Amino acid sequence: MRHLIAGNWKMNGLAAEAAALAEAVAQGCPVEADLLVFPPATVLTLVARILAGTPVAVGGQDCHTDGSGAHTGDVSASMLRDAGATWVILGHSERRAEHHETDDIVRQKVNAAVACGLNTIVCVGETAEHRREGRQAEIVGWQIAGSLPKDFTGVLAYEPVWAIGTGRTPTEAEVEEMHGFIRGELRRELGVNGEKVCILYGGSVKPSNAAALMALPDVGGALVGGASLVAADFLSIARAAAALSNGSAGG
Ligand code: PGA
Numbered sequence: 169m170r171h172l173i174a175g176n177w178k179m180n181g182l183a184a185e186a187a188a189l190a191e192a193v194a195q196g197c198p199v200e201a202d203l204l205v206f207p208p209a210t211v212l213t214l215v216a217r218i219l220a221g222t223p224v225a226v227g228g229q230d231c232h233t234d235g236s237g238a239h240t241g242d243v244s245a246s247m248l249r250d251a252g253a254t255w256v257i258l259g260h261s262e263r264r265a266e267h268h269e270t271d272d273i274v275r276q277k278v279n280a281a282v283a284c285g286l287n288t289i290v291c292v293g294e295t296a297e298h299r300r301e302g303r304q305a306e307i308v309g310w311q312i313a314g315s316l317p318k319d320f321t322g323v324l325a326y327e328p329v330w331a332i333g334t335g336r337t338p339t340e341a342e343v344e345e346m347h348g349f350i351r352g353e354l355r356r357e358l359g360v361n362g363e364k365v366c367i368l369y370g371g372s373v374k375p376s377n378a379a380a381l382m383a384l385p386d387v388g389g390a391l392v393g394g395a396s397l398v399a400a401d402f403l404s405i406a407r408a409a410a411a412l413s414n415g416s417a418g419g
Pocket of ligand 1: 337370
């Protein structure tokens, strides 16, 4: 299995920095891993041009449910495509928290993105409070049921909110347990397609923990925030993924 490594740049990167980061990622990209970068919308076209013809694909960090119209400040799926994106992240916990995005809105966005031919990464994950209360599976189960259309064939990212940008990660046993639970929910919700959905882990992934996390069953790669802004760190995580892909039976 080839692992997927997605770098979410969030609201970081003016043109010069974004161009330098994209060039460094393209130069150091190992062939045995699938790499994606998600720059801010303002530099999407620039980054897509730099990465054209390389194995690194580009995506947007969000899109609107509508194709066009009176939505000041928003970006549609077709605009992302037009700018050179082939992917989009939807339902990130920062969007859910800061922009009040519900599961229902996330599902509409997935449909809008797929209709434009974009590949999707849908994010789910519990808060610290949910985990303290032992409700993480319940919360993630509801998010999966509500956020994914029944014909979903994209990528799912499990990102515990308390692990994002904090340097804290769940234990390997906790990640394994949650990814196993998610696989079961995907089978139940999506039938045979649920078997094929790649499940990424996200939340404080860095060079020192990436290999161990990605070697766990049902972990198909990583969604990386902070460490994706440092080319050397992102590429180190990509090489860890490539090493796992090389080592796995059947490649
Ligand atoms: P982090 O962010 O790697 O900085 O924790 C991950 C994410 O929010 O996708």
